Amino acid sequence: MKIISWNVNGIRAVLKKGFAEWFANEQPDILCIQETKAKPEQVELPLEFANYHQYWNAAQKPGYSGTLILTKQKPINVKNGLGIQLHDNEGRVITAEYPDFFLVTVYTPNAQSKLARLDYRLSWDKDFLSFLTNLEKNKPVIFCGDLNVAHQEIDLARPKGNHKNPGFSPEERASFDNIINAKFIDSFRHLHPDTENAYSWWSYRAGARAKNVGWRIDYVCLSHTLKDKLKKAWIMPEILGSDHCPVAIEIT
Numbered sequence: 001m002k003i004i005s006w007n008v009n010g011i012r013a014v015l016k017k018g019f020a021e022w023f024a025n026e027q028p029d030i031l032c033i034q035e036t037k038a039k040p041e042q043v044e045l046p047l048e049f050a051n052y053h054q055y056w057n058a059a060q061k062p063g064y065s066g067t068l069i070l071t072k073q074k075p076i077n078v079k080n081g082l083g084i085q086l087h088d089n090e091g092r093v094i095t096a097e098y099p100d101f102f103l104v105t106v107y108t109p110n111a112q113s114k115l116a117r118l119d120y121r122l123s124w125d126k127d128f129l130s131f132l133t134n135l136e137k138n139k140p141v142i143f144c145g146d147l148n149v150a151h152q153e154i155d156l157a158r159p160k161g162n163h164k165n166p167g168f169s170p171e172e173r174a175s176f177d178n179i180i181n182a183k184f185i186d187s188f189r190h191l192h193p194d195t196e197n198a199y200s201w202w203s204y205r206a207g208a209r210a211k212n213v214g215w216r217i218d219y220v221c222l223s224h225t226l227k228d229k230l231k232k233a234w235i236m237p238e239i240l241g242s243d244h245c246p247v248a249i250e251i252t
Contacts, residue, residue, distance in 0.1 A: 005144035017241035032105035036066035111166035
């Protein structure tokens with residue numbers, strides 16, 4: 001099974017940049033999309049997506065946030081949000097239940113400039129991890145998406161000078177520690193513990209992508225009980241169309 005996650009930074013925009021052709025070539029079993037920036041009635045997916053079930057969670061605010069799951073196999077059940085009113089108006093979470101696992105796609109809130117939204121972000125992290133651990137009581141969990149944090153210094157090109165910036169603050173990194181301490185596995189780092197210069201997001205400024213001055217803030221994570229089923233985890237920096245690139249795993 002191939003699972004791909006991609007923050008497309010606007011699905012209507014990326015559809016004009018070869019998204020459908022890329023999708024037809026990859027043929028993932030499941031594609032999780034973040035930052036759709038659209039409601040489903042605003043988007044007509046082309047024929048390449050015809051054999052996939054679509055599950056959308058749009059933000060109340062137009063043109064903002066939003067998530068989408070495209071899946072070959074119809075899930076047993078699909079639920080939007082965390083079930084917490086404070087968190088559930090921005091379209092950030094979809095959970096699909098399959099026979100052997102839960103799949104969660106997530107677009108984690110950004111702490112924003114000068115960490116203006118850090119307190120809310122940390123509240124989100126705590127509630128999201130609680131949500132995952134409650135799901136895990138029933139069956140294993142795979143969750144993926146833009147988590148808006150580079151966990152370790154190896155996960156961004158220029159760690160020095162970024163310690164007080166959103167996405168690399170000590171508080172946000174500690175929140176990711178909590179995920180690992182709860183025995184969820186960062187699939188890419190698990191299989192590639194020493195791989196450097198592996199990033200999934202680049203600023204649009206100063207030619208950052210061409211210079212590979214990036215951050216790894218997009219993840220596919222899974223319950224430790226699925227560790228032996230994880231066969232491959234990779235990043236696709238060559239795929240353009242967004243300031244993020246896709247990340248993926250294969251599991252048996």
